[in-house]
Amino acid sequence: MHTEHYLKNDLDLTSRLWQVSAQIGRTPLQPIRRLFTKKGVRLYVKKEWEQLSGSVKARAAFSIVHAAVESGQLRPSRVLLDATSGNTGIAYAAIGKALGIEVVLCLPENASQERKDILRSLGARIVLTSRFEGTDGAQEVARELAEQHPERYFYADQYRNDNNWRAHYQTTAVEIFQTLPDITHFVAGLGTTGTFVGTGRRLRKLKPGVRLIALQPDSALHGLEGWKHLETAIVPGIYDPTVADAFEEIDTAEAYEIIRAARKHEGLLLSPSAAANLAGALRVAERLEEGTVVTVLPDNADKYGEVMKQLFP
Numbered sequence: 254m255h256t257e258h259y260l261k262n263d264l265d266l267t268s269r270l271w272q273v274s275a276q277i278g279r280t281p282l283q284p285i286r287r288l289f290t291k292k293g294v295r296l297y298v299k300k301e302w303e304q305l306s307g308s309v310k311a312r313a314a315f316s317i318v319h320a321a322v323e324s325g326q327l328r329p330s331r332v333l334l335d336a337t338s339g340n341t342g343i344a345y346a347a348i349g350k351a352l353g354i355e356v357v358l359c360l361p362e363n364a365s366q367e368r369k370d371i372l373r374s375l376g377a378r379i380v381l382t383s384r385f386e387g388t389d390g391a392q393e394v395a396r397e398l399a400e401q402h403p404e405r406y407f408y409a410d411q412y413r414n415d416n417n418w419r420a421h422y423q424t425t426a427v428e429i430f431q432t433l434p435d436i437t438h439f440v441a442g443l444g445t446t447g448t449f450v451g452t453g454r455r456l457r458k459l460k461p462g463v464r465l466i467a468l469q470p471d472s473a474l475h476g477l478e479g480w481k482h483l484e485t486a487i488v489p490g491i492y493d494p495t496v497a498d499a500f501e502e503i504d505t506a507e508a509y510e511i512i513r514a515a516r517k518h519e520g521l522l523l524s525p526s527a528a529a530n531l532a533g534a535l536r537v538a539e540r541l542e543e544g545t546v547v548t549v550l551p552d553n554a555d556k557y558g559e560v561m562k563q564l565f566p
Contacts, residue, residue, distance in 0.1 A: 266329065269352045270319055276305035277315045278424045282432050282547070287518040289535055293543035296534055297433060298521075298550050299425070306344040308552035309425075313447050314344035316420035317409050318352070327407045329353050334399055335409040336360075336382075336391035338479050339368040340552060341445070345409070346375035357406070359391040359398070367556050388412075389487045412445050413490030421451030429547055430459045437544035440534040442468040442503070442526060444479040446492040448549060453496040467497035468533040476505040477529050479551065501536060503529045511535070512554075512564055522554040522561075 301309035321327035363384035399408035508529035527550035534548035
């Protein structure tokens, strides 16, 4: 009986994984035609909110969960644990709910109320951590919980889990190249660094000569949620400094101006991090005489009500 029970659970979980996978990735690329126009240069953005959980983090979260289920590290009887600034947590929670897996998330206490409400509505349990230590502090708390209760938790550890960048190596880069084989520049911000590292590595194989430009906040005190100022933060274990051909620094105020401009000229309602990616891509595109520049828009403005109220009172 026990063997039959476990086999049925495994089959159910595998079936659910396939159902969830159909909701991950395959996001559209949109040309920027009014905010930027220059003969010989094209700029495209990948709208990553058009998938499960509404952000780019669905890719990494699903890759991490899928690998853990396949290896037997994660089952409905075990709890998925990780640290997050919000979007990966929302992705974990949405996936966990679909799979019947409990999710516990360590989240800085100054995360927006909207994010906390979304996480709780999806059934995730939140452990609030110091607002002064950001996601670095949340990682320490998650690690301690995992060490104290190894039998209870599967610690996903998105900042050190290679399945984070592999998600983008296997999907994001391929989707971009299939649509835009003439891509010359890829631009993206650094948070867990998975999007940039994974997409960049694969694009370089698919299109030798492509230029990879990494974006960072211009200071440790910034308003670009999810981004890391690597000189002053704990560097993610999956980060590979050899991937980037060049680096650009983005000011939070510049990103906020792009939020206004993207809404006015392109009809896009962007999050601060998406606007920062677009700001960096615009800067790169403006310096070119010819080429095709691509960036990702990690999420839209849906989870940033307070920021939107400030910008559009």
